Amino acid sequence: MAKLKYILSSFLLTVIYQLGNAQRFPAPEFESGHIPPKTQTIAPRGLGWEYLDVIVLFLALSIMTWFVLKKRSRKGIFWTSIFSIVYFGIIRVGCVCSVGSIGNVTLSLFQADYVIPVTVIAFFVLPLIFTLLFGRTFCAGVCFMGAVQDLVNIKPVSLPSWISKPLSAIPYIYLTLALLLAASGADFIICRYDPFIGFFRMNAPFGMLVFGAAILILGIFVGRPYCRFLCPYGVLLSWMSKISFWHTTITPTACIQCKLCDSSCPIDAIDKPVNMNTETDGKGRNRLISLIILLPLFIFLGGFLSSLLYKPLSTIHPTVKLAEEIKWETENNKKTESEESKTFHASGIQISQLFTDAGHVQTIFYAGTWLGGSLLGLFFGISLLRTSVVRRQTDYEPNRGNCVSCGKCYKYCPVQKQVAEVSPKTDGV
């Protein structure tokens, strides 16, 4: 790969190089004493911003957490999210965001020659740690994508779980794909297909604008469609949140079963009370057992099926794409007029060299698809299992995995009101 990269160079410029850097036209001496101007370059963007971003991120997270867990104030959460839209979205135009940083971190893990800025690592890690401690307060509104969707979600409609459950498998697939592509150095799809960035840039490929708009319009009714059904970072966060040390609750103290919050959650992340002993005999247990037995099969199938796709997937990688083209040329004994092929032939690299490079890439994809696929299989198996498992639950509680601590349910809880009236200083945890 590296070899390919450094040999590739423009034909015309190699021409100049062959001239041994001898200039065709020497610099003139002006009798009129005209002084040639300096080449104008704008000073490169200062580092200050990048580190400021990290600090702001940290502060925003802390404040958000405070509002969520201590103050339990939806207003506070709302305004913090507005702030992050303004700062991270409009002022800093959204790059780099924590969601996208997955790509950079993965690449830094897998590609030897890629150095990753510390700030990007910070962006990746801070939300994870916060979530592991306090739940998904990042999603509540520090993430400007979430915030935007929260903003537009005017008429929330609750989706029946038989729609939302299968859809929520997409982030896993997306994440796996993103990791694979980033690790192989092919692309950062998360960043490339970020639906909202276009709005903040006021500039985007047409397709992306349409996609973004569609998601926003959908978001008017369906709460946070991107967060729930696409966001790959959300997967990691939900894992963290599930085992977080602290997490927000609907009610400040004890639930009084008033059912008022029942449909208050725009993203259906409230677990309703369940009393056990409800399934008809045997069925459940047998299914459970059979599913547990089937789990390895799921894993294998997942791996196998996705490994079937490694070739088409690998063509996303430029090297393989080029190799495909050159192979086609060698088979049909003609030249495709594409820039790629022109550049390749001008570079004078051995075709065999290109093919071996492509081979290495495909090997990565082959292994990657197997691994990722089997993981997907595992997730599928587990989520099936969880549909056959019941946990007794007496109160209305946020589902720790899915709840984004947006605090919209607070105001529905009468207890909260009382507490608020009794003592404005409420204790959330």
Added chain:
Amino acid sequence: MIDTSGIKKLSKYLAILSASIITIVSIFMIVNYVQLSIHNPITGSTIDNLVKKLDSSGNEQELREQIRVVDLLSRKAYFSSLWQLKAGAWILVGFGMLLIVSIKIYTQKESIESVLIKKQDSFWIVKSKERKMMITSVGTIAVLAIIISFFSNKYYDNFNTVNKKGSTILSLNTSENNQEASTALQGDTTVKKVDSVLVADFPTDAEIKQNHPSFRGPFGQGINFKTRLPISWDGVSGKNIMWKKPIALPGLNSPVVWGNNLFIAGANATTRKVFCYDRLTGKLKWAKDIKNIPGSPSVSPKVSNDAGYSASGLCTDGKRVYAIFTTGDIICLDNEGKQVWAKNLGVPSNHYGYSSSLQFYKDKLIIQYDDSKSCKLIALSTRTGIEVWKTKREGQISWSSPIIVPKGNSAEIIVNNLPYVACYNAETGKEKWKTSCLSGEIGPSPAYGNGMVFVANEYAKMVAIKSGKVVWENFEYLPDVSSPVAYKDFVFFTTSYGDMVCINQKDGAVLWHHEFDNGFYGSPVIADGKLYAIDRTGTTSIVEAGKEFKLKGQSSIGEKSDCTPAFANGMMYIRGYKNLYCIGKK
């Protein structure tokens, strides 16, 4: 009460208003965009056509005018449409916000009590629905995956190195295809360009320099172009030893490396083998038994221990590897170890054992074939093994190896024997010049630098030759087994008595001399700007290749070695008597 209702009305109207504006604007923008993408005035061909017309029809003034007008309009159109897009975007954002706010106000509920708690399926029904849904959707995805793979695999080739099935076929037919293709692609460019610029069946000089294709590295000149090389290791403690593999058969030939393949040969009186290792893992990829070659003697001619049955270095051009043995057997194998061609050049009568190493130039395999009867320089076609040219040389037997001196599109081959140093045209085998200056039993190969050839031998002298004319001579120190190497303004060599000498290329003056405890048989080589010299005990002395003697380090593999190391980036390969070592940075 009334108040709020009033606000609500207002917000309602606002919402409707902004919504309608948004729709209109976005429609405009889409139209604009589509126009721009269908016909981009900047890239449009109208002007070009007009200009063509102008060129053909002399100088029509009105045509010029027309062009100017069109140009102006098109640029106007382009930039204004871009401006429209930008403005539209701002409008959309503004009214989008307004819409959201107003709708929010409009849909505000008086009180939470108005929330209705919708009836729900019981827990298990819900769950079973979810389950069904999941299974069906995942099922469909799986089916789709199968369909996709079924169709797509027709279109996509397999370059994968793991999937055995594809790889061998590929690596075979590419070599053929390339040439057809590249010639086919040529069009009317001249033949010269076919083999230099576009890929033919042999590597470019640049590629040769990226590898270690023959004894003493690229072109056999003893200079390597690798970096980040190890300076300290220890074969006993295993420090910086990436891997260590026992070698099945003895041999004094040095490893050669191309890509991830490392080749060595080994032989005894009866069996001869070529080995291919994965240079990264040390895994033995294959070992090819060299036998039943027509004309090959049943038992190899007697050899001395200092030469052995496999002293001649192999060489590889990345597609094929070539090996020659004391029996006069020469064989060409592909990277998978399959025999491409093989022949016997006639058993050499050589009282120590034939030990000249192979070299290649473009598609010619260069063999210095000296024995007590005659001296020949032979070039075989690397692909077929058919003789391209053969040059009989004056003089007597030698044990040295040829070096290649690339000269643009051609190259020179420089060869020692007794008493001549001679230069041949690599294309034709024609002798360019010849100088008589050596005596004794010629072991060391020539060195080349700054347009000068440097040769030396024990009981003779060290001579610098420029295009056939002797520039200077020096008798002070002389190499006997190992070969000199010319680098920058210096010539370095070592002796079997443990001397390491640096000589000034300009005048032949000894710049420095250092005496090590043990003698050298393996030739010193320049790599990463340093001189690597392995003495007979297997200790490598690393010396800065400069005008002062600076010892950079001394490391031992802990086993005897008379070979010359091979290099890849960050790695170094040493052949000991028993084991093959890969040295790197752990």
Added chain:
Amino acid sequence: MSTNKKEKSTLKQPEKQIKRRNFLKTGLQAAGFLSLASVAGYFGLKKPDFEHPAKNPYELGLDSIGKIAKEKFCDVSVSMLKIPFETSKALAVDKDDNIYVSGDKSILILTKEGNNITQFDTDITATALAISNINIIYAAFENHIATYTNSGELLKEWPSFKKESYITSLVINGSKIFIADAELEVVHEYDTDGTYHRSIGSKDKKQADSFILPSYFFDVALAPDNTLWAANTGKHKLVSFNSDGKLSTYWGETSAAVEDFCGCCNPSHFAIMHDGSFITAEKGIVRVKKYNSAGKFECAIAGPDHFETSSTGLEIAINSKNDILVLEPAVRKIHIFKI
């Protein structure tokens, strides 16, 4: 964790609702699967189309420019001489058609078949060569001139010109020698014994007879009628001077068309045949062309395909048989064209 006790009764919904929901449900399912199928179809059935790659809307049609139409070539027979030099600069022939080449700090003399006669070293590579009728070699070394016998011994070192002078071409006219100085942008006229006569080409760049030489390419040659011709490369023109050094005629047009000269400093070299027609060499678009004595384009002798793209400074010499010798340093060759 799961248990298997009797299930509590669940609320029943009215028929309508169920129907509607089922309808909705199936609809949604169908939609979802369709979208998936379409995605799959796109990826699975999409065939990579290499036949028609995306064109570059901003393509600058360069390939067409170098090309010379077949019919514009004159029919020539080509042969080649290899020369040993890494870098060669100057080329000349004497009246017996021996070939003189300077390169690698030496001067090499070959027979017309290319056999080595002699080679002798010089301190620096000669930048220009001229051979007098009595086979004395006039060699220019950037800013001074030396004369040698054709066996290589030095006859005379001329006092050097201005230090920064750079001589790119010499031509001998009986007892006179014209020296093209690309740095001073003039042609010096000397006697062959070294006495200065005059400098041709005015310093004032406004004047028509001033030379504009952006780089060290400045060739002079002698027409059969002994008029001096020089290449005003900055203006893409060939100019001639009468015996008292005044500008008499010129020709040459600027464009990339094969009939004209383009790029920097062209024609970089030229020579005049015995019938007075011009042979010009260009760099950038590397080509050698023939013009008649009036400067009208006749035919192309060799186009870019014949030379290395990078080739510059194709020195030209004409021997007694009107063969055209073209030195191509980049490939260490002398091309010999017979018309």
Added chain:
Amino acid sequence: MSENKIDTTKPTQPGKPIKRRDFLKNGLRAAAFLSIASITGYSLTKSMSDDLVWQIDPNKCVQCGRCATTCVLNISAVKCMHIYKMCGYCDLCGGYFKPQVKNLDTAAENQLCPTKALKRSFVETPYYQYDVDEELCNGCGKCVKGCGAFGNGSLHLQINHNVCKNCNQCAISKVCPADAIIRIPSKKGYLLKTGFQAPKS
């Protein structure tokens, strides 16, 4: 991954299971912390305090025109930069004029630049100065190609930090046929061609 299996509700049954669950949970927390820490640690070993910016390696660029067409901005952030010290100030400028140009004036029919962003101004015989109007330049690279073909290659495409949004994944970098678009530490600033010495004087 196996977090998924874990029961996350407030434990309500008495006795052992609670302990078990909490134990398991703490274990998982530890695991999570460890994995985060290790990933961070590893990437930190390959980190740098500086930030990365996108630049074009002018020696690789082949002027395929995709900078103009694929940048996420409507007018690409890639601009033509003029390295004046490399310029020959020619009258017949391969970057300014159409290849087949007859008369060397600023008339539209002779100019190469589709947006007329390259300006030509007379200095003295025979020299002209060429300047780029970055407002108009859309980085199509036509002039760069022309200059490279007939001139010194003093014009070359480069990404303007001021315009570039520095996307985490530059859209152009993925379609560049020559892999010329690379990340460099921001303090390096610009990858400008360095002028070579003129043979004269």
